[in-house]
Amino acid sequence: MVGRTMVVSDCMSRKVVSFDVRDDVGDVVATLLENKITGAPVLDKDRNVIGFISEQDCIKEMLNTAFYCDLTANAGDVMTHEVLTVHPGMPIAELAELLSSAKPRVYPVVDEGRLVGIINRSDVLQELYDASVRCHHLTDQKTAL
Structure with missing residues (x-):
C-alpha cells in the first residue's frame, strides 16, 4: 500500500437506513427489500445504536405473518441486541480481517x-481493490522508467 493507512471513514456509507424499536417488522422488511440491504441498525432518539435488525431476524416473524396472518412484532422484538x-x-x-471470518457482513460505524x-x-x-489497482499502476510506472 502506498501513502497513509486506509481507515473505515474512507469507504463507509454516510447515508444509513436505520430503524426505531417501535417500527413494525413488515415495514422493516419492506424497507430492507426496497433498499436492497440485508440489515440496518436500530437507533434510540439520540442516534445511539441499540440493536441491529437483519433479514434473518425478520424471517421467523414474516413466516408467522405469511401462514397465520399474524404480524404483531416490532423491530425491538426481533433485533439483535448485542451489536x-x-x-x-x-x-x-x-476490519478486513474481521470480515474474512464468520463475523457480521455489515458493521455500524460509531463515534462517541x-x-x-x-x-x-x-x-x-x-x-482494497482500488488500492491494489493504484499499487499496480505505480509499479507499472516504475518499471517503465
Missing part, C-alpha cells in the same frame, strides 16, 4: 456512541 460496531478511525486492514455511517464487505473489498 458489533467499528470506529471510523479503524484501519481497513483490521453515535452512528456516523455503515460499512459492509463490498465497501471494504472495493477499497
